[in-house]
Amino acid sequence: MAALATSSGATIVSHQDAFRTVLDRKNRSLQLQVQVVRDYLRQTGDDLAHVDVEGNTVLHFLAIDGDPVPFRELFKDGLPTIQMLKKGNFRGDTPLHQAASFGRLNVVKIIMERDPELALVRNNLGETPPYVAVAAGNKNVFDFVMQKSVVKDTITTRRNDGCTLLHAAVLGEYYSLALDIVESFPNLVEAHNEKGETALNLLACKPVSFKSGSAYSFINLGGRSFIPGQLIRCISYLLFIPPIDKRTIPIADAESQPLCRFILQQIASSLTDLKWKLISGYRWILRRVSILIRGVDDIKQKHTLAMLLAKRLIAKETDWSHYTYGESSTEPWKNQGQTDHSVPLHPIERRPNLHFAAVTTASSPRNNRMRNPLIQAVENSIEELVEAILETFPDAAYTVDRNGKNILHIAVEQKDKLLYDYLKTKVRKDMMLRAIDNQGNTILHLATKQGTSPRILLGHLNQMAWDVCWFKRIWYDSSCHFQYHRNLDGKTARELFQENHVTLRENAEKALKDMNNGLMLVSTLIGTVNYATLFSIPGGYVDDNESKSFGRPKFFSTKKEDQLLVFLWYTGVALFSSVIALASMLVIQLSRFTDDDFFMTLPLKYVGALAALFVSAIFTVAACVETYLIIEINVNPYYLMWPLVGFLILLSIDVVYLTFDYMYFAIRCAFSFTGQEM
Template sequence: MAGPEISPAAIVSHHKAFRAVLDWKKDSLQVLREYLIRWQRSGLAHVDVHGNTILHFLAIDGNASAFKQLFEDGLLTSEMLKKGNLRGDTTLHEAARFGRCNVVEIMLDKDEGLALARNSLGETPLYVAVASGKKDLFDLLKGKLNEDNVTRRRNDGCTLLHAAVVGEYYRLAFEIVKSFPYLAQAQDEKGLTALNLLASKPLSFKSGSAYSFINLGSRSFIPVQLIRCLIYLCIPPMDNRTKSSTDTEDPQNQSDIPQPKTSLWLTKLTSGYRRVLRVSKLLRGVDDIKQNHALAVLLAKILIGDEEDWSRYTYGESTMEPCKDHGQMNDSVSLQRPNLDSTIVSPKNNRMRNPLIQAVENSIEELVEEILEKFPDAAYTVDKNGKNILHIAVEKKDKRLYDYLKTKVHKDVMLTAIDNQGNSILHLATKQGNCPRIVLGHLNQMAWDVCWFKRIWYDSPPHFQYHRNFVGKTASELFQENHVSLRENAEKALKDMNSGLMLVATLIGTVNYATLFTIPGGFVDDKNSASFGRPKFFSTKKEDQVLSFLWYTGVALFSSLIALTAMLLIQLSRFTNDDFFMTLPVRYLGSLAALFVSTIFTIAACAETYLIIEINVNPYQAMWPAIGFLILISIDVVYLTFHYLYFAFRCSVSFTGQEM
């Protein structure tokens, strides 16, 4: 969009007006008056690369008094306010995006038709406000527009509810569903409903976030993640009479949100508890996340409750008419309540996506449970590849969801099903990959893949070990093929790490062995003494301290020898697939545990030495922080392996007698 030819003087005027808006002073209003008089006839010029005018920035800053005064002076017209930037956003769009209610009210008092303007994506100011989570703007604009104008879609068929769910503004989504319940089942041009969008957001639920104990290891340092999980666990869910002080979606109230009923004293206690939480930035962040998770579950219940028949997700093609020209939608395209015939479905995607399939793919347990609670028959749907939800859970290596689904479905039917490529559930268990959202190293990944394959093997019908897919491969052959590279990488990584740890264990053992012959105080060297060859501090008040020192040193020495032996066994292993199941993880964990004990007792022996020779230093001031640091590091290093061994041991005990 080309503006009028700009003279050097005009460029200065742009700069001066722009500066006046950014640094508002007493004379800024007069500067804007002169600027608007200059450009009133020829039209406002764009002042940045995005095509924004001075009025766009004035609206972003929320300077309501300036707008009011300029309107009174007759310097602002509807045409000037309708001028869009390169994205088609008008001044009202920007005011709505940043929640400038006062500015929006002033503009609408001048011309309510401004609320109907649409940008290049087909978004109205109301849509922009919802997409930015501005509930106060939603309430304001909803009250000034009729229902058809409020529910206008974007060019791609997205509704206000789609926008709220995409932005994860779930409290605002509640308000939208309450005001326009028929939007719960509305589809965009891809055939996606709000429930579809919610099913693609695992981080909006506890089961998909880093605050679930099952997902320990999804963050880089496990002890810190564990602390955050414990804080999350201790925070109570928000009551309908309490609210977050930093909530930008609904600063007024939450009375319309369905919440479990609680007693008055518990409500007051929760409210006071939450005020304490808001003091700390860490606690406030965890609190916000927990409340958002609770709201996501409540929204899911409402959306699922509005579904009357799951067959539209499960069977065949949609019978809805596609929009002939969804790329150029005009203002007449709007939802008709309660008629949903205008719901847009892309001609290329006549079949709607199944939210249950999406929830299983994203390991959202809460959503899976809610759907199956109301629609048990939905469990027997399949995706485009012919895989049922149990197949998908196995493919994703989600052990908790897999165990849950086995209790909710006819597991014999689900376990014996074959997908479109002839793969059995055992074939799907051979795929290489992490369990949901947990970052694993080569060793833990290989061990987990072997264990998971065995776990599904135990559940599968016996004849599946001979079953071949359409490529002509059994599950065992497919597992070997898929894990050649991973097995080699795991072997190399374990050997390289083991070599370094062997050096450390050898050094610790050597130091402690030498220390046994150079104990504090030395030995009695008088051949005529009855205590010849014994430590000098024996038979003194320091004898107990010397004995403790020798005890610490001896334990450190033997622990280092045990660690060295376990590491040698690792180095000499054959590194077959079965070795990764139990043998290598046990040896790895055992060697690290022995090395940890050796290090701790070496530190204790050092501290005891300071006490024996009576140096004017308190060794415990350094010893306990050092031990605490080692404990934190050890937890981070061994947790995933320890957790794996616990799961593998349970599998071995549960299926004793079954052979692979």
């Protein structure tokens, strides 16, 4: 409906006209836009209408747009009023909330000049505009709001669920902003929400924010679908990118850091510079390398800042007992400082007898305690955070979770071999290895859990092999009598392992046999081709019955004899390698597929078969290249050979890396550890 003029000269502007004018700002003059909005605001008064399905008003869209001029012009006429600016959408967000969320600093400034107390208005979730700015990572908006004393005194106002600004920054993984909040409001470090979670609790649930939990750690090779590509990223992470934030490096190196940073930025930007366009064939590759460097740079800065934040949070903790011993109320953030410091059953006092362990079961009145960040860090395999906590609070290691598991138990359950080895050097391992949880499970029972670390993608075959190997690894460390110990369900560790892995063992057997069928066909084809090649060598054979060289290759006793011998060697090696691969696969096909077979026998046969097949493929390609050289075709065969060989190498690394990594660990365990026989 178009704007209408009344008999008194006043202009009537519909909701649609005002909405369209704001949305189509770029195609309308600023004067016309301001005039339409001014008439609309005067017409509606404080009762602004919602113009979209989310309940936003025209002022919300002006704030999202980010241009402060319309607000400045409207303020000259006393519009919009404070009540208009306080009107929220269906979520309770005011125009200032929207401007803070989208990072529109200029709009935030001009609205707060009108009334700074607008920054204290809360939406339906109890979020103020500063909270929304932090949750969106808009540091510039937060810094400006901090300058207003009327806001700074009340900026620690919590959300309805008890979350603070520090919670919001950690949840959004804005760690640089979180560090600033910790410095400005140290009292927020120990503040917890209604779930009993502090900022450190939230950080302990973000493994990808640390190197040990990301795909940029060599430990986690296999976490991405293409292992060689992940390896390149890990090398880039390790070699090329220094920290960017001065808080993350020693003070002595802080002055030299900007120069180093500038040089790296120049190198990255030069890859897409105009001069590189002269090399047209590599333009796409150079752009991808530049994107890779910038992406790795961002990830490394994030990991560095997360680790620095963790250290700051831990350093500001005054007492670790409130994580372990405290009992939370229904709304613990409303009763902070009233934690119960009664001491739970210490691991030293725990009895192997299951009947005595019932005092700490989940049905205990203490089942609403705050989560322990150390327990969470071990559950998520965040090694850096575990080390930082134990360095400051070594006594935190001797605590248990609600199920009675200590941190060594949890590391075993998570199948984290590095964290498990580290913890054994930091705790009284004899005591913790002998502990039993509330369900009567020993450390050996916990090692029977199916699956591996979620950071590595394993197929059925590798997963079954890792599970068997890990069970044997923990068997070496456990007490002899644990193999006979039964949990509350009346099962020994061996029985529990077999029960948990029935389906996985069947899937692993099927997967290996299905893969074997395809590989056997490939090895048969390669062997057949090379066998046929022996009877059709380059140049053929002497067919003159009267010749002394009858039946011998024609190129013998010529200058090409050496090349032909090389060709025959290549063909012979390819043929015999394919036969070895085929024989190895037949042996695998006839295996019994017991649990112990997956430990060493099947992986060795599998790797041997793949290695033989790889050799046969490489030597088949080499024989083909040698043929081109012998018959002197006017084509350089190496242009085809090297890319093909490189592709085969990358493909082989992607296929067998996880198996090689497993075999290295399994062989090292077999030779390094001694214990009772299984």
